[in-house]
Amino acid sequence: MGAATMRLNQNTMLLGKKVVLVPYTSEHVPRYHDWMKSEELQRLTASEPLTLEQEYAMQRSWREDADKPSCRGRGFGTEAALLMMSYGVTKLGLTKFEAKIGQGNEPSIRMFQKLHFEQVALNSVFQEVTLRLAVSEPVRQWLLAQTSHVEEKAYRDGSAEHQ
């Protein structure tokens, strides 16, 4: 998402049933850095290991992007995706979603398929599949129904960038 979007949602907190999405701020970096020491996570997200300093730099460049689940298979990923998609449709006017996923990342591909994304391309060079979901009116209605419980609140944290 671009800079305008970042400003729009920098104080937004989305509360679902199982997950809460908050802006990724510098105070989250040490925990995220710990999670990303996992070789499995590095492989699944096609990420290089970073030093803590690099991770802070990365956070400054993102200033967004909410979560890395640590307990998989409990519906957190699905709900997090639904929260973001619903926010994107209702607040940002997005009309389609696209996910590029490593061919071997079965959990992620399955999750997006369950969210009604369809595979539209396979890049054998990058070993990556592209899945897409166009937000038709039925899809929009489904998304709103899936996220009718979501609360949106103002988010404040202790780091300087939000003061």
Ligand SMILES: CC(C)(COP(=O)(O)OP(=O)(O)OC[C@H]1O[C@@H](n2cnc3c(N)ncnc32)[C@H](O)[C@@H]1OP(=O)(O)O)[C@@H](O)C(=O)NCCC(=O)NCCS
């Ligand atoms: C992809 C990811 C975010 C899914 O989050 P999650 O909280 O485990 O997902 P959910 O519990 O909502 O499960 C959603 C669906 O994903 C699929 N799934 C989850 N774990 C799976 C596994 N180990 N094997 C195969 N499919 C799996 C299932 O289809 C599941 O639906 P079901 O439980 O009804 O069968 C999570 O696996 C993850 O963090 N992976 C590592 C990082 C990553 O791959 N990021 C995405 C890069 S594109």
